[in-house]
Amino acid sequence: MSSPLLTATQLVKNFGGLNAISNVSVHFDQNELIGLIGPNGAGKTTLFNLLTGVTPVSAGTISLYTDHGVKTVNGQTPAQVAQAGVSRTFQNIRLFKELTVLDNVRIAMTNHYHEGFISSLLRTPKFYRTETAMTVAAEKLIAIFDLSAVADQPAKNLPYGVQRRLEIVRALATKPKLLFLDEPAAGMNPEETADLTRLIRQIQQDFHITVVLIEHDMSLVMTVVERLYVLEHGALLAEGTPREIQQNPAVIKAYLGGDA
């Protein structure tokens, strides 16, 4: 029996007259790899935005199971949600382009290494210990993602696919329990996409985290995830294992474009 990590109940999001999410309930368990699929405009990114506090919900409840009990996440700011252990990447790249790869990762880590104002102002021994610990931890993550050779390069110098990988490293640097990846392989060639997907599977297992993935490449998402949610027109069309989803007549009709 798996333990819950996040449950969202009866989520609704209206943008003026547009009902972008209607009565969607999802649950993500500890250490799961879950796919979120659906046609363009189905509401996938909006759902991520609701679950990470980027966009306030119109209705519904989001509960996060933390070490300190169950926390209601709706109504919290993105920073508070991140602090509670939820991290994400965006469809468009959001790196500090002028900063090096290493500094991009170190900045993301500052959430978890509290130096204290006086300590950083006076450059106390504690400050230097924290700085060193942060650098060591950042370098480890960078190595896992095969970015050590470019650690001192400004992010803007990296090819697109490498920048996307760096975004995932930054999201992981906040030590999340739950990681949302919004089309991490967008713009990558098939080989890069396959590599990245393997890597996502590996970090989900090695770091014992839950990963929720929006991905348009169906064949790819089907090979890695354990469970899938399918959205259509803002509503949940189906939920199940890749095999169940592939055989679901409603999904075949609505999403895969075939006959049921």
Ligand SMILES: Nc1ncnc2c1ncn2[C@@H]1O[C@H](COP(=O)(O)OP(=O)(O)OP(=O)(O)O)[C@@H](O)[C@H]1O
């Ligand atoms: N801030 C907003 N204001 C108004 N409408 C919005 C806003 N954000 C999203 N929408 C609308 O909500 C619907 C769902 O959009 P969303 O981006 O969540 O879909 P998606 O499934 O992520 O699509 P894609 O696969 O193209 O990224 C769309 O009709 C979109 O135009």
